[in-house]
Amino acid sequence: MTDETITILAYIGFYSLFLGLIPLPVIITIGFRYVVLIEDRIVTDKGGIATARMFWQGRVIGRFFRSGNVFAYLLLRSFPGSFFKQRASLLGDPDVYLPRSWQAWVLVPALLLFGMLAIALTANAIIKMQ
Numbered sequence: 001m002t003d004e005t006i007t008i009l010a011y012i013g014f015y016s017l018f019l020g021l022i023p024l025p026v027i028i029t030i031g032f033r034y035v036v037l038i039e040d041r042i043v044t045d046k047g048g049i050a051t052a053r054m055f056w057q058g059r060v061i062g063r064f065f066r067s068g069n070v071f072a073y074l075l076l077r078s079f080p081g082s083f084f085k086q087r088a089s090l091l092g093d094p095d096v097y098l099p100r101s102w103q104a105w106v107l108v109p110a111l112l113l114f115g116m117l118a119i120a121l122t123a124n125a126i127i128k129m130q
Contacts, residue, residue, distance in 0.1 A: 001130045013123035020116030023109035028063045034105035035063070035070045042073065042092030049073065049092045071110045074103055 043050045052069045056062030069091060076088035088094040 006127055006130065009123045009127050013120045013127075016116040016119040016123070020113050020120065023113045026109045027067050027113070028060055031105045031109050032058075032063050032067060034102045035067050038070050038074075038098055038102055038106065039066070039092075041096050041098060042094075044093055047092045048090055067106065067110065070106050074098075074107055 039049055039053055043053065049066075049069055052066055056065045073088055073091040073094075076084045076091070077094040078084075085094050
């Protein structure tokens with residue numbers, strides 16, 4: 001691997017980490033409004049969303065954890081198969097209708113955050129293999 005390739009990979013890793021920080025304020029401000037709306041619709045008495053809601057409340061760290069729970073719920077309910085629906089039912093009601101725009105406000109920032117992290121880790125792994 002040439003020095004130029006290593007430099008390019010280093011820039012890719014750096015900028016992906018920087019771009020990965022952009023969704024954080026979105027998740028705890030605008031996106032959290034939609035997390036609360038989704039929680040209100042899907043919450044069950046014994047589900048994990050209700051427990052996390054009571055435990056974490058609405059402070060900054062709690063917003064991240066609650067957003068993560070709703071993100072996991074939305075991913076699980078979107079996969080086909082009864083196994084994933086059963087896992088989603090542990091968090092909330094998987095059969096509730098949710099508008100796509102609400103789902104987008106939760107899914108897009110989190111996927112961007114995790115995607116940029118994956119790119120940075122991949123670039124770092126390629127550099128380390130050299």
